[in-house]
Amino acid sequence: MTRVLRTIAAVGRKEFRQIGRDRRTLMILLIVPVFTLLLFGYALNFDIRHVRLAVDDRDRSAASRSLIAAFVNSGYFDLVAGVDASEATRLIDRDEVRAVLVIPSGLSRALQTGRAAAVQVLLNGDNANTATMVMGYAVTIVRSESAKYAGPARPPLISIEPRLWYNPELRSALFLVPGLIAYIAMITAVVSTALSVVREKERGTMEQVRMAPLDAASFIVGKTVPYFAISLSSALGIVLVSMLLFGMPMRGSWPMLITVLSLFLLGALGLGLLVSSIADTQQVAFQVAVLVSFLPTIMLSGFVFPIASMPRVLQLITYGVPARYFLVALRGILLKGVGLATIRLELAALGIFAGVVLLLASVRLQRQWG
Amino acid sequence: MNAITVANLTKRFGGFVAVDGVTFDVERGEIFGFLGSNGAGKSTTIRMLCGLLEPTSGVAVVDGVDVGRDPEGVKQRIGYMSQKFSLYEALTVDENIHFFGGVYGLDRARLDARRRFVLDMAGLAGRERTRTSDLAGGWRQRLALGCAILHEPRIVFLDEPTGGVDALSRREFWKLIDRLSDDGVTVLVTTHYLDEAEHCNRLAIIHAGKLAAIGTTSVLKARFADRTIVEVRTGNPIEAMRQLDATADVEKTSVFGTAVHAVLRRGAGDRASALASRLESAGLHVEGVAAVQPSLEDVFLDVVQHAG
Numbered sequence: 307m308t309r310v311l312r313t314i315a316a317v318g319r320k321e322f323r324q325i326g327r328d329r330r331t332l333m334i335l336l337i338v339p340v341f342t343l344l345l346f347g348y349a350l351n352f353d354i355r356h357v358r359l360a361v362d363d364r365d366r367s368a369a370s371r372s373l374i375a376a377f378v379n380s381g382y383f384d385l386v387a388g389v390d391a392s393e394a395t396r397l398i399d400r401d402e403v404r405a406v407l408v409i410p411s412g413l414s415r416a417l418q419t420g421r422a423a424a425v426q427v428l429l430n431g432d433n434a435n436t437a438t439m440v441m442g443y444a445v446t447i448v449r450s451e452s453a454k455y456a457g458p459a460r461p462p463l464i465s466i467e468p469r470l471w472y473n474p475e476l477r478s479a480l481f482l483v484p485g486l487i488a489y490i491a492m493i494t495a496v497v498s499t500a501l502s503v504v505r506e507k508e509r510g511t512m513e514q515v516r517m518a519p520l521d522a523a524s525f526i527v528g529k530t531v532p533y534f535a536i537s538l539s540s541a542l543g544i545v546l547v548s549m550l551l552f553g554m555p556m557r558g559s560w561p562m563l564i565t566v567l568s569l570f571l572l573g574a575l576g577l578g579l580l581v582s583s584i585a586d587t588q589q590v591a592f593q594v595a596v597l598v599s600f601l602p603t604i605m606l607s608g609f610v611f612p613i614a615s616m617p618r619v620l621q622l623i624t625y626g627v628p629a630r631y632f633l634v635a636l637r638g639i640l641l642k643g644v645g646l647a648t649i650r651l652e653l654a655a656l657g658i659f660a661g662v663v664l665l666l667a668s669v670r671l672q673r674q675w676g
Numbered sequence: 677m678n679a680i681t682v683a684n685l686t687k688r689f690g691g692f693v694a695v696d697g698v699t700f701d702v703e704r705g706e707i708f709g710f711l712g713s714n715g716a717g718k719s720t721t722i723r724m725l726c727g728l729l730e731p732t733s734g735v736a737v738v739d740g741v742d743v744g745r746d747p748e749g750v751k752q753r754i755g756y757m758s759q760k761f762s763l764y765e766a767l768t769v770d771e772n773i774h775f776f777g778g779v780y781g782l783d784r785a786r787l788d789a790r791r792r793f794v795l796d797m798a799g800l801a802g803r804e805r806t807r808t809s810d811l812a813g814g815w816r817q818r819l820a821l822g823c824a825i826l827h828e829p830r831i832v833f834l835d836e837p838t839g840g841v842d843a844l845s846r847r848e849f850w851k852l853i854d855r856l857s858d859d860g861v862t863v864l865v866t867t868h869y870l871d872e873a874e875h876c877n878r879l880a881i882i883h884a885g886k887l888a889a890i891g892t893t894s895v896l897k898a899r900f901a902d903r904t905i906v907e908v909r910t911g912n913p914i915e916a917m918r919q920l921d922a923t924a925d926v927e928k929t930s931v932f933g934t935a936v937h938a939v940l941r942r943g944a945g946d947r948a949s950a951l952a953s954r955l956e957s958a959g960l961h962v963e964g965v966a967a968v969q970p971s972l973e974d975v976f977l978d979v980v981q982h983a984g
Contacts, residue, residue, distance in 0.1 A: 309781040316778020320764060320771070327766040514762035517726055517824075518779040519751040 317528025367414035485609030499578025557643030576663030709876030794822030814845025
């Protein structure tokens with residue numbers, strides 16, 4: 307037994323040293339995750355601010371000025387022009403403004419007499435996502451402005467009061483960061499593990515080690531442990547950076563978070579080993595590793611596209627994508643602080659995925675070991 | 677008991693027979709050479725003997741262990757080094773020694789002793805902290821040998837160990853092999869440097885997966901006992917070969933550097949002077965003609981040709 311541990315320790319120590327001296331691997335493991343997080347965290351912000359707004363104020367009253375002020379003070383809109391109807395169309399066509407607020411001339415009279423009045427918001431719909439979000443902002447502003455005029459005499463009989471939990475300001479960062487963690491952890495773990503094994507095949511050191519009385523299992527365990535340790539620290543690092551820079555909450559328990567991260571990473575490492583058993587050159591290994599980790603994690607996990615709106619076939623495929631379960635569990639822990647009972651299915655799915663890929667990988671590598 | 681006993685060893689890859697019914701023995705402490713062109717089946721044979729490849733049929737017993745039944749047991753008893761000197765280049769000399777000591781399961785005390793031995797043997801004492809990638813080929817090769825024998829195996833397999841190394845380092849390396857052999861270690865080595873093959877106690881020539889010849893160098897050279905080899909030096913070896921091939925007494929010719937070796941037919945006797953006059957009458961300037969002792973290269977070419 308001590309002999310087995312000694313061989314595993316020898317492999318693990320060697321691997322740590324190699325990682326420490328290999329600039330490319332270090333980059334993949336440490337720099338790329340942080341860089342990706344900053345890039346996506348800041349650049350891939352789905353919040354829309356500074357929407358250029360023109361106003362066609364035909365009422366020119368205190369009420370209309372108050373409404374315009376509400377738009378500007380919301381922080382979402384920048385007032386760039388006061389216009390008339392014909393000019394409004396021209397500005398939108400030339401993309402000089404993205405929205406035009408049209409206030410009808412009867413607004414203040416209508417408000418005084420308690421009649422309903424409609425204001426118009428013209429939106430450039432060429433980017434549907436942006437338009438939908440801007441419309442949402444506009445509706446919210448108009449609604450809260452109109453609440454001022456309801457007054458005690460005429461309380462609105464029925465009103466909808468939407469309330470958003472967990473991410474009340476709908477900050478997309480809070481939604482994105484768990485996805486980023488999945489994406490970054492998956493790529494680094496799969497790519498670095500696959501490359502490290504295939505590199506040994508390419509350079510012939512694998513054959514030299516196979517000549518030693520060392521079984522495939524010890525070699526694999528010794529090789530995986532360092533990558534597991536490094537990817538786990540890297541993933542925790544991303545969580546901490548997200549908390550510091552993007553104000554991400556951590557409402558659940560740390561042991562729970564580490565358990566979920568570990569299960570997910572074990573699956574990723576297993577996937578990397580599986581790739582290494584298929585590829586014979588680092589180039590092929592890299593391409594296959596990126597393909598099997600990057601695409602499903604981005605496309606089929608619910609990170610970018612909601613699973614519910616996918617075609618049925620794709621929905622079925624997502625059941626085989628570990629990031630799908632990981633995202634639910636991670637968002638649950640970080641944003642909602644849920645406990646074991648709530649995410650036990652996700653944990654089980656992650657465990658099964660890790661078990662299956664690790665088993666497949668060791669069977670294949672064992673066979674090649676000879 | 678022999679160090680290695682091989683009987684009817686065969687390896688097929690699909691329809692291709694890489695090693696075809698090879699049979700031979702290697703005695704303890706012997707330096708046994710494997711000669712053969714690329715793809716002849718040398719490496720496949722070695723890989724089977726090391727327990728890396730399962731034989732399709734036949735038996736190989738290495739240090740008393742049946743390779744087909746207990747490949748792991750074989751690995752414990754042998755050392756292996758290949759032409760690629762597969763060390764970890766990012767690691768230092770010392771770190772490589774510790775790694776290979778670790779995978780062979782050496783405990784601390786034994787590893788310390790063996791580390792010292794290997795550093796001495798490879799001449800790397802004082803350079804323990806040098807990155808392996810910074811070592812010249814010869815040092816790297818000696819370190820690789822050292823790492824392969826950390827666990828003091830009784831049998832060492834060297835698969836073209838001197839590929840890509842300069843002549844001086846090759847000579848140094850063969851001194852190490854001689855030392856191992858003096859200590860009672862059996863060495864099985866493949867090479868295509870025929871001058872190196874002269875170091876071996878016995879040689880096996882493998883051609884197209886079959887054992888074409890086996891024996892000491894003098895036994896192998898004895899196949900020329902009743903044939904004479906004449907070395908011809910001329911300014912135009914190509915034309916000389918053409919002329920010689922057309923001569924009735926000449927069995928075959930081959931180029932050796934700038935000279936031509938002509939093997940004479942049995943019973944032709946020493947007809948060097950007759951050959952010289954024939955060449956001169958064909959207008960060639962003959963610088964020298966003399967009967968020579970067969971070299972291993974003559975033997976190798978002859979064996980391969982007859983094995984066809």
